[in-house]
Amino acid sequence: MTADLANELRNAGFRGEILREEPLAGHTTWRIGGPAEALATPVDREDLALAVRFAAEGGRPWRVLGNGSNLLVRDGGVRGIVVRPRRALAEVRVDRCRIEAGAGAALPAVASLAAERGLAGLEFAAGIPGTIGGAVVTNAGWHEHEIAAVVESVEFLEPGGSVRRIPSGECGFGYRRSALRGLPGIVLGAALVLRQDDPAAVRERLGAFAASRRGSQPTDFPSCGSVFRNPPGDFAGRLIDRAGLKGLRVGDIEVSRRHANFLVNLGRGSARDVLALVEIVEREVRDRFGVELVREFELW
Ligand SMILES: Cc1cc2nc3c(=O)[nH]c(=O)nc-3n(C[C@H](O)[C@H](O)[C@H](O)COP(=O)(O)OP(=O)(O)OC[C@H]3O[C@@H](n4cnc5c(N)ncnc54)[C@H](O)[C@@H]3O)c2cc1C
Structure with missing residues (x-):
């Protein structure tokens, strides 16, 4: 029961905002998704730990939302x-070449701050609209660059309340994945170690990454970025384009005419439309090229 869950959380001492039956469409970059029974925004770390402990101890389902830029939330919520x-x-704290970034900080903002300080290694992140937490969990990257290369360690809150530092080598980073995704708990932040460089050169590279993204990706409609991982030695977008699927539409979801690995929301798209189009794309690419595309977004 909606009111009960929110009330119980409040009665347990949670001080932050609790929205009942809050549509998640307003909290995802695809602008799609039904309601969360209770959307809780803690005011500080203690409040966050309380919410997680409350959920875990009561055996209640719970999830973590970053910027919702890698998520498809079902229409039923x-x-x-x-x-x-x-x-x-x-x-976010900077100490020479080291940045301690909270999981809630916006990745592009951290990349810009690094550039201002002449710290190199995060330029690729210009235009990846995630949080540090989401970026670490998904090992966000662009072509040969990925956040794992600059992560020294991750600070992790376990449901019981203990906090531990996980060294980068134990995070299980791979192409757009990490072992953190399967762990119960929340990433509190990450220590990033960058390279000192000329600030003007770092800024220039940051701008070049942003420009190359603007030149190749659709930025005028909501999306979740790339829908499929690139298969080994190839590009999902190239295969979808070669299959002649650009412009294909289900409801208000369209295979972008600009970049075939983006399914854009033209206005009133639903999760059902997205999944129907995703299945068509998967089938066509499998039938024509024998390649099984793997979905990059997470389905809630
Ligand atoms: C226009 C566009 C372009 C994009 N380009 C790229 C790109 O070039 N490269 C790329 O890699 N991605 C790209 N993405 C996808 C997305 O931005 C990244 O995957 C990003 O890292 C997701 O971060 P988020 O905060 O939005 O996470 P969310 O989508 O909110 O969550 C993703 C997962 O992370 C978990 N999570 C989030 N925060 C935490 C936390 N603090 N602790 C534990 N788990 C957490 C969630 O529970 C979920 O499992 C793009 C998306 C868009 C819309």
């Missing part, structure tokens, strides 16, 4: 608590 740690974990 999700039960349980969706914790949004953005505000509670927004702090």
